[in-house]
Amino acid sequence: MKALINLVEKVKPHFEKGGRFEKLHRTFEAFETFLYVKGDVTRSGTHIRDAIDMKRTMVHVIIALIPPLLFGIWNVGFQHFQATGEEATFMDQVVFGLIKVLPIIIVSYVSGLAVEFIFASTRNHEVNEGFLVSGMLIPLVIPVTTPLWMVAVATIFAVIIGKEVFGGTGMNILNPALLARAFLFFAYPSYLSGEVWIYTGLEDGQQLVDGFSGATALAVMAIGEGTMPSDFDMFFGFIPGSIGETSTFAILLGAIVLVATGVGSFRIMASVFLGGLFMGLMLNLLAVNEFMALPAYKHLIMGGFAFGAVYMATDPVSASQTGIGKYIYGAMIGILTVLIRVLNPAYPEGMMLAILFMNVFSPLIDYYVVEAQSKKRQKRIEKIRLQTQA
Amino acid sequence: MEDLFSIFVRAIFIDNMVFAYFLGMCSYLAVSRTVTTSVGLGAAVIFVLGFTVPVNYLLENFILSRGALSWLGPQFAAVDLSFLTFIMFIAIIAAMVQLVEMLIEKLSPTLYSSLGIFLPLIAVNCAILGGSLFMQERNYANITEAISFGLGSGAGFFLAIVGIAAIREKIRYSNVPAPLRGLGITYIITGLMGIAFMSFMGIEL
Numbered sequence: 001m002k003a004l005i006n007l008v009e010k011v012k013p014h015f016e017k018g019g020r021f022e023k024l025h026r027t028f029e030a031f032e033t034f035l036y037v038k039g040d041v042t043r044s045g046t047h048i049r050d051a052i053d054m055k056r057t058m059v060h061v062i063i064a065l066i067p068p069l070l071f072g073i074w075n076v077g078f079q080h081f082q083a084t085g086e087e088a089t090f091m092d093q094v095v096f097g098l099i100k101v102l103p104i105i106i107v108s109y110v111s112g113l114a115v116e117f118i119f120a121s122t123r124n125h126e127v128n129e130g131f132l133v134s135g136m137l138i139p140l141v142i143p144v145t146t147p148l149w150m151v152a153v154a155t156i157f158a159v160i161i162g163k164e165v166f167g168g169t170g171m172n173i174l175n176p177a178l179l180a181r182a183f184l185f186f187a188y189p190s191y192l193s194g195e196v197w198i199y200t201g202l203e204d205g206q207q208l209v210d211g212f213s214g215a216t217a218l219a220v221m222a223i224g225e226g227t228m229p230s231d232f233d234m235f236f237g238f239i240p241g242s243i244g245e246t247s248t249f250a251i252l253l254g255a256i257v258l259v260a261t262g263v264g265s266f267r268i269m270a271s272v273f274l275g276g277l278f279m280g281l282m283l284n285l286l287a288v289n290e291f292m293a294l295p296a297y298k299h300l301i302m303g304g305f306a307f308g309a310v311y312m313a314t315d316p317v318s319a320s321q322t323g324i325g326k327y328i329y330g331a332m333i334g335i336l337t338v339l340i341r342v343l344n345p346a347y348p349e350g351m352m353l354a355i356l357f358m359n360v361f362s363p364l365i366d367y368y369v370v371e372a373q374s375k376k377r378q379k380r381i382e383k384i385r386l387q388t389q390a
Numbered sequence: 391m392e393d394l395f396s397i398f399v400r401a402i403f404i405d406n407m408v409f410a411y412f413l414g415m416c417s418y419l420a421v422s423r424t425v426t427t428s429v430g431l432g433a434a435v436i437f438v439l440g441f442t443v444p445v446n447y448l449l450e451n452f453i454l455s456r457g458a459l460s461w462l463g464p465q466f467a468a469v470d471l472s473f474l475t476f477i478m479f480i481a482i483i484a485a486m487v488q489l490v491e492m493l494i495e496k497l498s499p500t501l502y503s504s505l506g507i508f509l510p511l512i513a514v515n516c517a518i519l520g521g522s523l524f525m526q527e528r529n530y531a532n533i534t535e536a537i538s539f540g541l542g543s544g545a546g547f548f549l550a551i552v553g554i555a556a557i558r559e560k561i562r563y564s565n566v567p568a569p570l571r572g573l574g575i576t577y578i579i580t581g582l583m584g585i586a587f588m589s590f591m592g593i594e595l
Binding site for chain 2: 123125161162164165166167168171173174179182186336340343344345347350353354356357359360361363364366367
């Protein structure tokens with residue numbers, strides 16, 4: 001450890017003003033703060049410094065993302081070998097998954113961070129750590145078959161248009177990872193819908209097993225053919241789907257980490273689930289078609305519902321900031337998700353668009369919550385004033 | 391009743407004036423600086439659309455379109471006044487806007503001054519004329535449908551302008567790159583909001 005500090009201190013002068021690599025100052029600073037909390041001391045005024053800065057917060061989210069990531073890697077292999085009908089050991093499945101998933105993660109990080117570093121040096125602000133999470137979320141919400149160049153294009157689009165034009169991390173109005181997915185969804189629809197969720201690149205002598213269906217549970221419901229997986233499979237995630245979204249169980253493990261560390265908002269998570277459950281039950285009452293009659297709890301374990309509720313809706317930047325606002329925001333996401341799933345034949349999955357929609361309106365919710373609060377207090381003050389005068 | 395509700399919801403979310411047709415952009419971009427003024431303008435648009443669409447519906451069906459005058463007598467069955475459509479629609483709209491302007495000036499002078507020139511300019515707002523023309527194109531069956539379409543379109547515009555105003559208030563202190571400040575970033579936000587509104591496209595009610 002000491003040696004590392006010494007090394008950092010030794011190369012530091014080259015990156016300071018007037019040094020050889022002055023242009024790369026921001027890049028150096030990013031790596032320096034990544035390794036250590038800086039020893040800066042405030043000389044004037046009163047400041048409270050906390051070791052939990054943005055970098056550490058983001059690392060908590062990364063830790064929470066590990067369960068769905070590991071499960072997703074295994075599931076990619078599992079689904080592939082099930083589709084081809086080959087016998088495979090656990091290790092085979094994991095290795096196959098790693099070969100398919102790792103390049104996506106690397107491409108997402110490299111392209112996104114490249115944009116971040118370029119913006120940071122030209123605009124002379126600190127490198128934003130927010131992308132550490134976005135760069136991990138993007139691979140988890142897309143199907144494993146997405147070509148790598150598309151991952152790069154979507155990531156660059158999301159980082160520039162979704163975040164950097166607003167001034168960087170903490171200023172964006174939409175969740176960058178979801179924006180990347182929405183970009184892919186609308187720009188290359190054939191890659192993100194239908195039966196592309198499993199990697200079935202077949203080699204010589206391989207063929208698909210008879211009766212095998214690659215459709216997700218939501219596509220099965222929307223099209224009305226194919227078989228629904230069992231509740232057990234859907235909860236633990238032995239189903240086709242985007243890399244990280246299939247296992248509700250793994251996601252709940254991550255949710256525990258988020259709530260325990262105080263990084264993710266419990267209010268939002270709970271209200272998304274309750275909102276979805278409520279809307280599912282309401283539609284059950286109508287039950288005009290098969291999709292409406294689907295038991296409400298199944299909505300919560302199908303598709304990206306849990307993943308969106310735990311990792312996407314709780315994004316502290318694009319979500320509502322106020323306490324009551326968080327309940328409204330979360331409940332609306334749950335309600336809209338189920339509504340879009342059931343009513344909109346164009347999109348079998350409503351989670352992404354419901355969250356984007358509520359991201360857009362969360363400033364409005366906050367505005368009116370704050371207004372209502374200040375009015376309430378105004379009234380209370382008036383009342384006290386009248387009492388004291390009397 | 392169900393029909394009326396579905397027309398209303400369609401007009402707000404699916405065929406949103408701003409995000410589906412990009413109509414009414416001028417006042418949408420110009421008056422969306424603060425939430426309070428945009429609420430005022432949005433309400434004015436709801437009011438104007440809620441009146442002009444049904445009034446224009448009556449005009450269209452009983453005076454302007456081909457054979458509409460036949461209620462006067464059989465000799466008018468061949469009269470076709472549809473070449474007057476635009477000018478008549480605009481006249482109704484201008485009269486309505488004048489009324490709204492007088493009302494707002496009387497009821498809320500602060501709102502009147504903060505809306506400024508954009509209040510009379512509602513008269514030439516394409517969302518308003520668009521509402522009447524969509525009504526003509528879609529052949530609503532009766533006047534209640536026209537009313538619910540008018541109110542729905544107005545509510546859609548209201549939602550759009552209030553939503554972007556809240557976002558613009560939120561990003562007021564953001565470090566937006568200098569060339570994009572003001573209108574540039576507003577256009578980008580509008581595009582992103584359009585993506586969010588895409589969630590409703592394709593719903594059949």
